[in-house]
Amino acid sequence: MPKSTFDSAAIRNQFPSLKRKHNGHPMVFLDGPGGTQVPKSVVDAMVNYYSTSNANSHGAFVTAMETDDTIHGMREAMAAYLNAEGPECISIGQNMTTLNFSLARAMARILQPGDEVLITKLDHEANRGPWLTLREAGIDVREVNLLPNGTLDYDDFKEKINEHTRLVAMGMSSNCIGTVNDFKLARKLTYEYNAWLLLDAVHYAPHFAIDVQDIGCDFLLCSAYKFYGPHVGLLYAKPGTLDRIPTDRLRVAGQAAPESIETGTLNHAAIAGVKAAVDFIATFGKGKTLRDKITSAFDTIGKHEFELASYLYKKIKVLPGVTIVGQDFSKTTRTPTVSFTLKGKTPLQVCEHLAKKNICAWDGHFYAIRAIESLGLLEKGGVTRLGISIYNTKAEMDLVIAEIKKLTV
């Protein structure tokens, strides 16, 4: 267990993959926005499920009942994670993209030609593609513009939302350049026009505490593999909302929320792992309830991640030929994700160089292709992205800074 003060060694010790060496050297994982490493407690929970309770759900025998408990326990943990009204607000899917496609397919059945949906140019395709399919049903899908500084154009947002808007689908933060969006303003505007607000929290949920009731969103999606868990997608739906949507469902399956959007047998072992991931995060916080621990944990996690990311940002920013893409770290709330381009090298070449030192970093558009395109970087190979997670250290930052420095001219 980590101590109350930040004990980096103790935290790192919990991650089996951090002990791995490749070509005799340790690994440096700066690929968190693509998926974080997993602590042993999460691995153990999955192994334990298969070792003791493996069964299908809703049976009269012990392992089936334990499976039901595993699923319910995870819904309760995620309800605490998001401050949802209860476990019945948490639906489970293969990943965020699949859940969002299911939602869009269902909404296509209730929206009418002439209705409008508002998406953004900053979002990951997983929160654009499903909604763009609604154009086939005569729905007008409009896009909020992206400004060159990497923030959404809220004047454009105000112009494009109107009395025909039925849904606004936007990210809480950009997996590509770390911008945190003004989702409270989005909520205010969607209330004014009586539209639904759906938030993509995939890149936000690993870094900040989320309170769905405080935000007042109707839907929120996230993915456990971005917050130290296994590959499972999660949907929060405000009480009453999912029940109003005609999702694809079998006659024999649950007809009400949260099951009504879940198709087939779920990944039970991974579900056990998601609960363990929430419990892992809670160990960084204090308080009586799981929810208290989670909110307090994000103060600790956020402080550590921000310190490292702002240090990395300041050191990289001044290197010759480096252009940071996105907002600076001093005044704004943003995620600990540093994206940049380097003169004379493509993002892929930068990542290939870093990989020789076992530094795992992503290049490209990370499926936020519209954002990279709008910023004029698509033809240039996008950006190099360095994402900070709870297990990263200052020594790792110094290593990556030194390696990028070697590439500068």
Ligand SMILES: Cc1ncc(COP(=O)(O)O)c(C=O)c1O
């Ligand atoms: C912001 C954002 N939204 C959505 C997704 C898609 O999530 P999933 O892989 O669970 O479908 C990702 C994945 O990288 C993401 O970063």
